[in-house]
Amino acid sequence: SWTTGNVIEEQVAAIRAQVGSKRAICGLSGGVDSAVAAALVQKAIGSQLTCVYVDHGLMRKGETEQVEKDFVAATGANLVVVDAQERFLDALAGVSDPETKRKIIGREFIRVFEQAQLEILQEEGPEVAFLVQGTLYPDIVESGGGTGTANIKSHHNVGGLPDDIEFELVEPLRQLFKDEVRMVGQELGLPEEIVQRQPFPGPGLGIRIVGEVTKERLDLLREADAIAREELTAAGLDREIWQCPVVLLADVRSVGVQGDGRTYGHPIVLRPVSSEDAMTADWSRLPYEVLAKISTRITNEVADVNRVVLDVTSKPPGTIEWE
Numbered sequence: 414s415w416t417t418g419n420v421i422e423e424q425v426a427a428i429r430a431q432v433g434s435k436r437a438i439c440g441l442s443g444g445v446d447s448a449v450a451a452a453l454v455q456k457a458i459g460s461q462l463t464c465v466y467v468d469h470g471l472m473r474k475g476e477t478e479q480v481e482k483d484f485v486a487a488t489g490a491n492l493v494v495v496d497a498q499e500r501f502l503d504a505l506a507g508v509s510d511p512e513t514k515r516k517i518i519g520r521e522f523i524r525v526f527e528q529a530q531l532e533i534l535q536e537e538g539p540e541v542a543f544l545v546q547g548t549l550y551p552d553i554v555e556s557g558g559g560t561g562t563a564n565i566k567s568h569h570n571v572g573g574l575p576d577d578i579e580f581e582l583v584e585p586l587r588q589l590f591k592d593e594v595r596m597v598g599q600e601l602g603l604p605e606e607i608v609q610r611q612p613f614p615g616p617g618l619g620i621r622i623v624g625e626v627t628k629e630r631l632d633l634l635r636e637a638d639a640i641a642r643e644e645l646t647a648a649g650l651d652r653e654i655w656q657c658p659v660v661l662l663a664d665v666r667s668v669g670v671q672g673d674g675r676t677y678g679h680p681i682v683l684r685p686v687s688s689e690d691a692m693t694a695d696w697s698r699l700p701y702e703v704l705a706k707i708s709t710r711i712t713n714e715v716a717d718v719n720r721v722v723l724d725v726t727s728k729p730p731g732t733i734e735w736e
């Protein structure tokens with residue numbers, strides 16, 4: 414019969430058999446899947462696993478700390494954190510086009526991750542032959558079957574390493590659905606904030622700032638987003654909504670009045686949606702009191718924001734994210 418205990422036991426045995434005495438690496442994104450995959454592999458092979466987390470500075474408030482502190486505390490995993498915030502900000506400077514932003518973030522991410530991999534490969538110890546991925550059953554079905562190996566092309570050929578490093582994949586979640594992954598994560602002792610996390614895009618807050626991405630704008634959006642999340646959680650709505658992007662219209666300004674003066678600030682958009690699989694979505698009919706609370710708090714607590722608006726568009730025609 415299916416129990417999380419059985420799944421964990423089976424996968425731990427399978428991972429040990431697959432990896433043997435070699436080493437493995439795993440990229441953590443802050444999301445549920447990579448965290449649970451890493452925790453399972455950690456349970457199986459302990460210090461033969463090294464996790465890599467690229468801090469691109471586009472995460473929401475507290476999320477990097479959840480990986481750096483809580484994930485490590487819960488699993489005891491070896492974690493390499495690469496602080497690449499400056500690098501991402503530099504690469505994104507002056508860029509407003511959504512697709513260009515996505516390409517830049519994706520490209521920089523791969524470069525930073527590969528650089529970290531190369532450094533791990535050069536450490537003393539058994540061969541690093543495995544790459545852990547949090548692939549789920551629906552991912553495999555959608556892409557028409559798994560591959561088995563990953564070819565990492567190196568842009569930074571350090572110290573005479575081969576140009577192409579081939580890893581065998583370890584995918585301990587490939588038979589599981591999302592809700593099962595959450596149960597396994599819980600059983601493995603991962604923090605609630607990671608296990609119950611709603612979907613969040615890889616490019617992070619970079620695609621929730623309509624306009625150029627700057628440090629100031631990221632900090633402002635992080636504050637607004639933290640308030641919205643806090644109030645949605647306090648209202649007990651986390652399970653009801655699929656996710657709620659909070660978007661900063663950085664290229665738009667609107668007139669307001671606050672205290673005894675006129676302001677000329679930016680609008681924040683709330684985009685709460687309900688969905689089964691993100692392919693289609695409807696806007697969530699949130700209680701007015703909750704919306705009112707979020708709006709009052711954001712305009713009071715976040716400098717430069719003088720307006721909060723609600724996105725009432727379904728998908729289609731609107732996508733869930735604004736960019």
Ligand code: XMP
Pocket residue numbers: 612613614615616656691692728731732733734735
């Ligand atoms: P859209 O905006 O296309 O989003 O309706 C559908 C779902 O995908 C998430 N999303 C992403 N996830 N990398 C990701 O890992 C991305 O580049 C990305 N873009 C959108 C979005 O948050 C929603 O859950």
